Amino acid sequence: MPIRISLPSCLALVSAAFLLIGHPTSAQQAEAPAQRLGLIPLPREVKTSAGTYSLPQKISIYAVSPEERNVATLLQGLLAPLGKTVTLTSSRTAAQIQLLTAATPNPEGYQLVVDKGGVRITAAGGAGLFYGAQTLLQLLPARPVATSLSYVRITDEPAFRWRGAMLDVCRHFFPVEFIKRYIDFLAAYKLNTFHWHLTDDQGWRIEIKKYPKLTQVSAFRKETLIGAQQTFKKPEDFKYDATPYGGFYTQEQIKEVVAYAKQRYITVVPEIEMPGHSVAILAAYPELACKPGPYETWTMWGVNEDIVCPTEPTFRFFEDVLTEVSALFPGPYIHIGGDEAPKTRWKESAAVQDIMRREGITDVEKVQGWFNRRIEKFLANKGKKLIGWDEILEGGIPTSAAVMSWRGEKGGIEAARAGHDVVMTPTTNMYIDYGQNPQPHSPFEPLMIGGYLPLDRIYNYNPLPKELTPDEQKHILGPQANMWTEYITTPQKVEYMLFPRLLAVSEVAWTPAARKSYAAFLPRMGQHFARLDAHKVNYRVPEPLGLDSASLVSQGGKALFTLRSLVPGAQIRYTLDGKLPDETTELYTKPFAVPQGRQLMVRAVTIAPNGRKSPPAELLVK
Template identity: 40%
Template sequence: MQFTSKYLFLTFCLFASSVIFAQHNIIPTPVKYENTSGMFMLDNQTAIRVNTKDESVTKMAQGFVDFLSKAGTNVELLKNATDKVPSKVISLNLANAAISEIGTEGYTLEVNDKEITINANKPAGIFYGLQTLRQLLPANFESLDYPMGIGMIMGCKITDYPRFGWRGLMFDDSRHFFGVDAVKSYIDKMAQYKFNVFHWHLTDDEGWRIEIKSLPKLTEIGAWRVERNGKFGENRPYPKEGEKATYGGFYTQEQIKEVIKYAADRNIRIIPEIDIPGHSMAALAAYPELSTLKQPKFVNPGSKFAEWYGDGKFEMLIENTLNPADEAVYTFVDKVMTEVAALFPSEYIHMGGDECYHGFWEKDPSVQKFMQKNKIKDTHELQSYFVKRVEKIINSKGKKMIGWDEILEGGLADGAAVMSWRGMKGGIEAAKMGHQVVMSPTTFAYLDYTQGDKSVENPIYADLSLRKAYSFEPVPEGVDPKFILGGQGNLWTEVIPNIQFANYMTYPRAFAISESVWSPKESKNFENFISRTEQHFTRFDASKTNISKAIYDPIVIVTKDGEKLMVTLQSEISNAEIFYTIDNTYPVNYGTKYTNTFEVPEGELSLRTQLYRNGQPVGRLLQISREQLLQRIK
């Protein structure tokens, strides 16, 4: 008995000290946060009271009860006003008179000794208030292995609401097929950090992932490719004659409905993308007659089928583009969009429109004849013709069209929205024309880009650090904010074969995106953000969810001073020391503490460097040969 009392007391002290430290670790940071006196102990003597008859709020409350139960805390859910209220309660209230400040997705949250109160105008606000409450709990509540059953929450008052209505992540399900459970788990994490748009990239050259019942070959053929391993590109061979396509999969329409409902329960709407007229190799494998050459195609297994020349210029080696001069193509698009529109309740359908190669159109006599007949001066106008036809089809299904910024080329369809990915330029142009815009530029929002040093990460053609992602500002100077719907991060999956690695590439950079589209612009502070991010590392570790900790790795900058090879080391975190060696010795903490730029002399040498905090390594050891350093000279 004495041991138990001491254990509980020590546990109480441990939680109290950790929670005091954790109170300012909410991501995205709230609009207003105020510490108050008091402390709420969440334990089995707590109840959740739903003070509304709205069934969706009751469902949200039950979801939170289930979350607490998995963490070892069993709380009672009170649904009736006549239920006896225990001494400690979490109250969920929909306002009778609207609280104008918080809008439809905002909430207020107050914590005192006996009660936690969440007020909102709409159920979405209750949901986000519960996500914030979840973050106020100790990290061990995310653990299935070591549930503690009690948690201290320090007194506070929070008023919070989003800056933008579109807070999204795009998930590429074509390059690799992930499946229902993986997509649901990805949506779960999005919801915790107050994202509300899941942009589902369902078709591309590497696979068609959505069942279209009127066009069965799209999934019978287009959803499967021959299996290949390793990096996408020229080292991946084309299919061999007679080789069976066994790698891939697709979502049935019933599975799509299941995922849509799952997302809606978490205040997330799904925007489907059917990428046309380019990126259509999987569709053409099923229906080659929709191309100009009408030759048999295969679903690309990640093999090289384009030459890239820089500045966005490229040449397709295999036709992957629908024929805009063929009326059968529009019949095909109509069938696809009819079924997509019937499945997805979202306002928008994304039609892609990016990286469309015009070379096959330029060489095809029937396309040229069509252009002359319709007084289309060039293939840019031809693509615009296609986009406008597609928009009419989408509009006829009761939906609005959105596409990548290439849909601006040749003239933009009147009601189309633009998703700006090639920097901010396309978004600025579209906004100044009076079109709605979602900003998702490569510069800040491409989550497949390398996030740490190339010696320990998968190197691809571009980098995106957490600091750079955090500097994302969706409203460019000189643009009317009313045309900016919001922003999103994009996760392309050429080098991401499973959901755990998808999480690694998404987080923590998605934290940065979330804060840019939810929190007030003036509240952003990178040092404070990094401090909060580190606390969320603990939460991800507790839930056994992969997350990148590349911020703990040194940043290596290489320059030349005359003939001298010079290295500068930097860190994303401020309270750490960098140690290094350049004489092939290790461990590095017995080498040199970094203070200034240094020279790496000639010879068969390697730079070894690592971050330390309080005498302990916090990041990975980088080892980069002198030859590799030379290749990095800026």
């Protein structure tokens, strides 16, 4: 698992972007229909016309082929909150919603038409029909107060083939029902890849029948570190909760999740870490180490120097594991990690020295490349493609292997130039376990790993590096957001870190960069909070806009503040004495001024219609 590097804190120029909304560019004016409809991700083309179509109390969905019927069945469930009777039919004339298969330029593209004849979604196959159905749901109100649809014609397709999100279940474990909910989140915003990080030093989470001790021993740790490890300076700072922790997914549960994702046109990519991040394996099978044990499943975070030894028993172990894994996951890729593998133990090992002499390897760091190439060949024989973090480039790997560029874009650029397919997932833009507050370890945010990744930095990311030629850019499969869980202990906290940032990720993955506008995205995003409320999502309520140095206006010795909320129907409450605003403090109704020349802490919070509050926005006026 890639370790994260703390980013320098900086203020997002959110309010400045928001001000642009009042002066739309010609591109924004062209997207006016999409803006009014609040669609995320932004479709390629939206045309509206006068008129509305009202869905009746009894709705029939026309679907004939297996893919059409799969999407119709899903849509039937998704429309259930409307309180209407929804059935499937093979009679096109009797249907209010028609799912139709026809050739389209992009296999995931679709066309959605609403007119006096009802709703028609046309696509080349199930994926496009499903994405059209998700757009249809966004055309309907968040709550079942009405079912009238404006006449519209939408033609749409994604910018990237790989639109991914990862969830680490090793540091903290999440039940199957939440994994399905996470998949639903991805599906709702047209992401098509779920990267499931299943093994690491702190826990092995997948049943392997040939190695039962992986779930008897490696899936559990005796206790967990308390607090933010990155802030500890002395050994006595390290304290533990003395509570055993663990869990794993049975193979039947894995199959259940994979089938659930497949039905929603999401490919599951499992990650089985090797050769690093493997001390949990050694806790159960110490004979795979370079030096005698005992070992235990790790109770800390970070990088452990104890890793498997690259000997024949280790290869047999991983080949056996990957044989079972390959049978469980029908997708083309198996992720092997490949990152953060210290060679301390290998340098000390006589067995590794023998391997180096036999294979003609002069640098112990290159042994990992030899290891990876053997695993790549084995996976190829199983009909699978190897994918790994960008460290796999360092020891040499065939171009048939794909690369995830996490340490910035350098590895991805190098890989694409060499002919590898690449997923762009740099820490600087795609690590959504990073903080959402410019203040490191803010007391108003839950405990997290640190760093700062605001919404605008995600949204403005372009996965196509300008350093690459057009032909080289063809190797960029797409972007992926990563959710590591050292400090993310519950499903509710996953949701807090995920939303609303997933909406920005969605548009990075689906909408061409030239058509994106952060200023235009913000009001569309605002329309989705009611949808998140309807699904009881524990999203992070955004702070009020306008309390940052970029928006400060000096006038006659006073600082003038104009505040805005991104949440429709929300209140803004503020204080001028540094206290934390709440429901009892001053209600913002119009711009206010404060005197300059003496220090004054201004704080403001958003109070959403559901009563939940944002962290405070704050600015020290001098």
